[in-house]
Amino acid sequence: MALLLLSLTCVSIEDPQITRCTPILEKIIEVQDHRQRELVTFERDLTLYYHNAMHPWEFRAKRDIWLTTENALASEVNSLYETAEMLDCLDMVDWE
Numbered sequence: 001m002a003l004l005l006l007s008l009t010c011v012s013i014e015d016p017q018i019t020r021c022t023p024i025l026e027k028i029i030e031v032q033d034h035r036q037r038e039l040v041t042f043e044r045d046l047t048l049y050y051h052n053a054m055h056p057w058e059f060r061a062k063r064d065i066w067l068t069t070e071n072a073l074a075s076e077v078n079s080l081y082e083t084a085e086m087l088d089c090l091d092m093v094d095w096e
Contacts, residue, residue: 021089024080031077035070042066 042062049059084090 017088017092020087021084021092024084024087024089025093028077028080028084031073031080035073035077038066038069038073 045054045059045062045066048054049056054062081090
């Protein structure tokens with residue numbers, strides 16, 4: 001998963017849209033970074049499992065924890081994206 005890098009195209013710190021949107025966009029980056037860290041950990045566990053270095057019961061437990069965490073984080077970031085869209089915050093983002 002590629003790290004989402006956002007840059008704001010507006011320059012005025014007094015801009016109400018920046019004041020309104022910056023915390024939301026920062027939270028999106030924070031949650032996406034958390035998802036990425038969790039995925040890296042899960043992929044490491046997956047590799048151990050495939051190399052028979054982790055018992056199946058231990059892998060299933062870790063997989064279940066990862067799925068629960070991933071689902072919660074995905075729901076959170078989806079809600080943040082919906083809020084950002086509703087407030088026209090995504091218009092501020094340079095997607096390149």
